[in-house]
Amino acid sequence: MAWGMLYSLLMALSFGIQFVGKIVPGVNGIQFYDWLEITNWQTFLFLERANSWLQSIQPQKIIYDEGFWAMVLIAMAWVSTSWLVTCLNSRTSYWIALLPLMGSIAFVLQNDRKDVFILLAALFLGIVLITHGHYSQKEKNWQRRRIDFPEQLWIDWYVAMIVISIVVLFAANLAPTITTQEGWREIRNWVEEMKTPKLSPEKDAGSEGYVYRPPETRNEELLLLQPLDLSQVGIPLPQMEGTVMWVRTGDVTPRPWRMAIYSTYTGSGWVEAELDEQSDVLLAEAPQQGRKALYQRFTLFRAAGGRLFSAAEPVQTLNEDIRLVSLLNDDSQIVTGFISQYEVISWVPNVSAEMLQTASGEFPKSIQEEYLQLSETIPQRVRNLAARLVEGQNTVYERVIKIQDYVRQSVPYDLESIPPASDQDVVDYFLFEANSGFCTYYASAMAILLRIEGIPARLVTGYAPGEFVPEQGNFEVTGDLVHAWVEVYFPGYGWIPFEPTPSQSVPAYSFQNSDTDEVNPQISGTTQANNRWVWLQILSGGLILCGVVWMGWLVVRFIRSRRQEKKMALHPATLAYRRLRINLANAGISGAPSLTPREYLELVEGKLVHYPQVKDALRVGTEIYEQTIYSLLTPKVEDITFMHYSIKKSILERIKLRLRYVLTQINQKLMPSRS
Numbered sequence: 001m002a003w004g005m006l007y008s009l010l011m012a013l014s015f016g017i018q019f020v021g022k023i024v025p026g027v028n029g030i031q032f033y034d035w036l037e038i039t040n041w042q043t044f045l046f047l048e049r050a051n052s053w054l055q056s057i058q059p060q061k062i063i064y065d066e067g068f069w070a071m072v073l074i075a076m077a078w079v080s081t082s083w084l085v086t087c088l089n090s091r092t093s094y095w096i097a098l099l100p101l102m103g104s105i106a107f108v109l110q111n112d113r114k115d116v117f118i119l120l121a122a123l124f125l126g127i128v129l130i131t132h133g134h135y136s137q138k139e140k141n142w143q144r145r146r147i148d149f150p151e152q153l154w155i156d157w158y159v160a161m162i163v164i165s166i167v168v169l170f171a172a173n174l175a176p177t178i179t180t181q182e183g184w185r186e187i188r189n190w191v192e193e194m195k196t197p198k199l200s201p202e203k204d205a206g207s208e209g210y211v212y213r214p215p216e217t218r219n220e221e222l223l224l225l226q227p228l229d230l231s232q233v234g235i236p237l238p239q240m241e242g243t244v245m246w247v248r249t250g251d252v253t254p255r256p257w258r259m260a261i262y263s264t265y266t267g268s269g270w271v272e273a274e275l276d277e278q279s280d281v282l283l284a285e286a287p288q289q290g291r292k293a294l295y296q297r298f299t300l301f302r303a304a305g306g307r308l309f310s311a312a313e314p315v316q317t318l319n320e321d322i323r324l325v326s327l328l329n330d331d332s333q334i335v336t337g338f339i340s341q342y343e344v345i346s347w348v349p350n351v352s353a354e355m356l357q358t359a360s361g362e363f364p365k366s367i368q369e370e371y372l373q374l375s376e377t378i379p380q381r382v383r384n385l386a387a388r389l390v391e392g393q394n395t396v397y398e399r400v401i402k403i404q405d406y407v408r409q410s411v412p413y414d415l416e417s418i419p420p421a422s423d424q425d426v427v428d429y430f431l432f433e434a435n436s437g438f439c440t441y442y443a444s445a446m447a448i449l450l451r452i453e454g455i456p457a458r459l460v461t462g463y464a465p466g467e468f469v470p471e472q473g474n475f476e477v478t479g480d481l482v483h484a485w486v487e488v489y490f491p492g493y494g495w496i497p498f499e500p501t502p503s504q505s506v507p508a509y510s511f512q513n514s515d516t517d518e519v520n521p522q523i524s525g526t527t528q529a530n531n532r533w534v535w536l537q538i539l540s541g542g543l544i545l546c547g548v549v550w551m552g553w554l555v556v557r558f559i560r561s562r563r564q565e566k567k568m569a570l571h572p573a574t575l576a577y578r579r580l581r582i583n584l585a586n587a588g589i590s591g592a593p594s595l596t597p598r599e600y601l602e603l604v605e606g607k608l609v610h611y612p613q614v615k616d617a618l619r620v621g622t623e624i625y626e627q628t629i630y631s632l633l634t635p636k637v638e639d640i641t642f643m644h645y646s647i648k649k650s651i652l653e654r655i656k657l658r659l660r661y662v663l664t665q666i667n668q669k670l671m672p673s674r675s
Contacts, residue, residue, distance in 0.1 A: 021046030022465035048293040065250035065295040076104035094133035208607035218485030226305035227260035230270040234419030240479025257309040267377030308335040318343035361491030371456035386452040446500040456489040577625040588661035613650040624672035
């Protein structure tokens with residue numbers, strides 16, 4: 001059985017890795033070397049993704065990557081199903097066979113916050129299987145002992161099982177409602193709705209009561225999710241009501257969701273970077289240092305206009321209906337497609353301020369040509385401001401932070417800002433004349449100031465991170481979070497996002513001091529709480545583990561005892577007498593194995609003077625046991641019933657006898673230490 005479980009575990013892990021990571025691609029139309037290269041790339045990407053799981057496990061964070069939970073579900077289902085088949089084949093108790101499978105289903109449903117209907121259905125089928133197995137064993141036992149029973153008994157048995165299971169599962173499903181305040185609130189609302197009289201549509205204004213009117217419906221124009229038109233910075237941002245999308249990611253770090261990249265500044269706005277529509281990315285380049293793999297699942301509530309979202313640099317799509325398209329003059333990629341739910345993996349920054357501070361090297365020539373472009377309309381005072389801001393700043397990182405901080409503090413944030421004149425450079429207007437601005441102003445100003453100083457930068461649009469909802473495990477992104485920000489190129493690290501808009505929090509690496517509480521207080525508070533309760537969690541986990549081991553030992557002991565009983569004897573009188581003797585032995589009333597039942601009775605009668613019910617039960621049990629074993633006359637049913645009654649009647653005295661024996665043993669062990 002041990003080798004079988006190990007084999008099942010290895011097979012489950014292999015299938016789970018292939019299902020999640022898609023390590024081995026199909027062979028249709030692929031040359032061997034291309035197939036081998038894709039396999040190596042998929043393996044590398046999966047290992048990077050698994051490394052992010054380990055990084056989340058170590059600080060005791062919740063893993064929201066569905067790939068991890070898919071592997072857990074596959075492994076648990078595979079192993080528990082193998083256990084079920086093995087136990088059924090060896091005719092082990094059915095509830096022991098089903099326990100791992102039921103626990104696996106409950107564990108995955110709880111962690112993935114799924115509906116409990118699947119668990120209720122599994123419990124119902126489990127009860128059916130347990131009932132069938134128990135009845136089959138009973139039937140075989142009756143046939144072996146030649147006991148007469150009705151052939152149609154199984155009908156009553158299964159009908160009773162179905163009725164009982166339905167009642168129990170209904171009560172289990174109803175329990176969260178009747179045991180919580182939220183549930184009783186729902187019940188009260190339902191009762192109030194039942195008490196409220198329903199108005200008839202036929203009533204008019206002259207009759208008593210109110211006139212029935214159907215609710216008003218609004219025909220809103222369906223707005224597509226598509227890149228912003230930044231040909232003129234200052235145009236009001238499109239605002240959509242309600243939730244635009246849910247995003248589930250491998251961790252809960254807030255990140256903006258990128259949709260489009262803009263490379264060319266015209267003085268009044270931006271032109272989007274040109275896409276290489278002929279490209280069909282199969283393999284992305286290996287990530288630069290300071291990156292990690294991040295899983296994302298997007299659920300869109302608006303129709304996609306052909307462009308989709310991702311965090312930072314997408315490198316793999318997990319859906320066939322979407323694809324990655326590269327920029328014409330850059331290795332960056334954009335997700336395209338027309339579906340409402342998709343999954344993608346991205347390389348996201350995993351850097352610190354110290355890493356960016358020490359970044360050095362030359363900017364690639366293609367990056368300089370594309371992302372150092374400037375408009376001829378930029379006045380000299382903008383160039384002078386850029387030079388004055390970076391004066392005394394020695395590294396690229398220090399210059400970026402200096403310009404970011406200045407732009408964030410330049411003017412107040414306001415969505416109703418007055419746009420510049422048609423012939424005025426928009427960055428010059430924002431930095432020297434505007435009274436307020438919003439994200440496209442701030443991002444444009446930061447990108448141009450960096451380009452003036454020879455630092456490649458580009459403007460990016462999409463949506464702000466939104467609010468993380470723990471109950472759903474998703475970021476909820478609403479229609480008013482349309483956003484623009486800046487990405488800066490660092491040698492050795494690639495494109496790193498920065499946040500010049502004061503309405504948004506800066507990334508954790510984008511600050512000068514080391515006080516991270518102001519950057520992300522939620523994560524900091526969580527870390528402090530984990531450190532505060534770590535010893536309590538270790539202690540409680542140890543106690544739980546000890547309890548589980550102890551319960552498992554009891555279960556194994558119980559199973560072995562029952563199996564041994566079945567091997568030794570089948571008669572109920574013999575089983576009852578043996579259990580009584582074991583119970584007395586555990587209470588210190590034992591005898592040599594060579595003693596006959598009658599000799600044992602005579603030996604221990606003196607020790608049971610103060611326990612008359614135990615003494616009577618042992619005397620009755622001895623007589624019926626001797627008749628069963630040594631006589632040709634089978635005991636009557638009435639005698640066996642009386643024996644069971646006598647033994648059951650002596651339970652309290654046997655408990656007292658057991659406690660007295662335990663206290664005596666403890667006292668004897670403590671006496672030497674006291675002396």
